[in-house]
Amino acid sequence: MTPAWWSRPCASFDTAAAGAARIRQQSLTKPPGSLGALEDIAIRLAAMQAVERPAMKRVWISVFAADHGVAAEGVSAFPQVVTGEMVRNFSSGGAAISVLARSLGARLDVVNLGTVNDPGEIRGVTRAVIAPQTANFCEAPAMTVEQLDTALRVGAERVAQALEDGADLFIGGEMGIANTTSAAALACALLGESPAMLAGAGTGLDGDGIARKIAAIERALQRHEAARDPLEQLRCVGGFEIAALTGAFVAAAQARMPVLVDGFITTAAALTAVRLNPEVRDWLLFAHRSHERGHARLLDALQAQPLLDLGLRLGEASGAAIAVPLLRLACELHSGMATFAQAGVSQG
Numbered sequence: 228m229t230p231a232w233w234s235r236p237c238a239s240f241d242t243a244a245a246g247a248a249r250i251r252q253q254s255l256t257k258p259p260g261s262l263g264a265l266e267d268i269a270i271r272l273a274a275m276q277a278v279e280r281p282a283m284k285r286v287w288i289s290v291f292a293a294d295h296g297v298a299a300e301g302v303s304a305f306p307q308v309v310t311g312e313m314v315r316n317f318s319s320g321g322a323a324i325s326v327l328a329r330s331l332g333a334r335l336d337v338v339n340l341g342t343v344n345d346p347g348e349i350r351g352v353t354r355a356v357i358a359p360q361t362a363n364f365c366e367a368p369a370m371t372v373e374q375l376d377t378a379l380r381v382g383a384e385r386v387a388q389a390l391e392d393g394a395d396l397f398i399g400g401e402m403g404i405a406n407t408t409s410a411a412a413l414a415c416a417l418l419g420e421s422p423a424m425l426a427g428a429g430t431g432l433d434g435d436g437i438a439r440k441i442a443a444i445e446r447a448l449q450r451h452e453a454a455r456d457p458l459e460q461l462r463c464v465g466g467f468e469i470a471a472l473t474g475a476f477v478a479a480a481q482a483r484m485p486v487l488v489d490g491f492i493t494t495a496a497a498l499t500a501v502r503l504n505p506e507v508r509d510w511l512l513f514a515h516r517s518h519e520r521g522h523a524r525l526l527d528a529l530q531a532q533p534l535l536d537l538g539l540r541l542g543e544a545s546g547a548a549i550a551v552p553l554l555r556l557a558c559e560l561h562s563g564m565a566t567f568a569q570a571g572v573s574q575g
């Protein structure tokens with residue numbers, strides 16, 4: 228049997244470019260190391276882009292939208308119709324990510340994988356509808372094998388589009404009422420953690436709501452106890468958008484495309500991608516630590532040090548978009564500063 232596409236090797240870092248970038252960082256007019264994490268980012272991006280002086284001009288943002296059967300368990304503070312309504316809002320330019328993408332001059336790609344309140348054909352939205360929603364994973368596997376396969380492939384196809392567009396960075400975002408329940412269930416399955424440790428308030432559940440969410444995840448984990456490998460865990464308790472993000476992250480790493488990871492849900496997808504193919508980890512940069520309970524644990528599992536900690540809990544790729552200016556500034560400092568020799572400044 229031929230191995231699945233997601234198991235194929237990822238691109239490797241260009242160590243010569245990274246070495247040249249490291250030497251350049253040490254020659255710039257500042258005490259070595261004084262730009263902290265921004266220096267490491269410039270060097271890592273040099274390794275990824277295989278150039279001494281990396282750039283972060285074109286940014287591609289794919290927001291994957293999908294509904295979740297588990298919403299029937301009363302695990303979100305908002306009704307399920309919001310997912311489809313927000314797809315429309317992304318396309319008309321009123322969502323947080325719409326504003327951020329405009330401000331960054333980034334390409335915003337919205338992908339509808341299936342919503343109960345389907346907005347139909349609308350301008351600027353790619354239709355890749357798999358089903359109106361996943362199955363309620365408290366009662367059955369969230370996806371069939373075919374649905375999972377399609378969702379993974381849709382994610383990879385958006386990366387192919389980003390490459391064709393000449394993007395320097397891929398950002399994945401999500402929209403799906405109840406998807407913090409799916410992401411928490413997936414994280415529990417992958418990490419062997421208890422739901423009480425990883426389930427949070429999501430869109431703003433109160434104490435009773437969080438207790439319902441924990442109980443739903445506990446039931447789901449019992450039902451799907453036999454799911455031991457990451458692909459099967461994703462199929463049983465994931466969502467269409469979480470699977471598309473997983474496929475996108477693997478495909479980006481295979482295609483030499485840096486990825487900036489957003490919040491709780493996208494990090495659950497990132498961990499799934501790394502479990503499917505450990506080489507993916509090298510290609511992931513982490514934007515922020517979300518306010519959502521459980522995100523810190525996921526970041527720890529990935530040994531990730533995010534750039535920002537702003538108490539964000541929105542999703543939609545918003546936290547990643549907010550961190551893009553830092554990546555841009557890291558690149559500009561790296562390529563624009565004078566060296567000690569050029570500026571006639573004495574070295575220590």
Ligand SMILES: Cc1cc2ncn([C@H]3O[C@H](COP(=O)(O)O)[C@@H](O)[C@H]3O)c2cc1C
Binds near residue numbers: 305313401407429541
């Ligand atoms: C208006 C609105 C816009 C959003 N944009 C992202 N989310 C975020 O909230 C949802 C997850 O939280 P939960 O699991 O509690 O439902 C996801 O759609 C996520 O992207 C939103 C939620 C709402 C209500």
Ligand SMILES: O=C(O)c1cccnc1
Binds near residue numbers: 407491493517519522
């Ligand atoms: O961290 C996130 O991505 C998040 C948190 C709460 C709700 N939606 C998204």
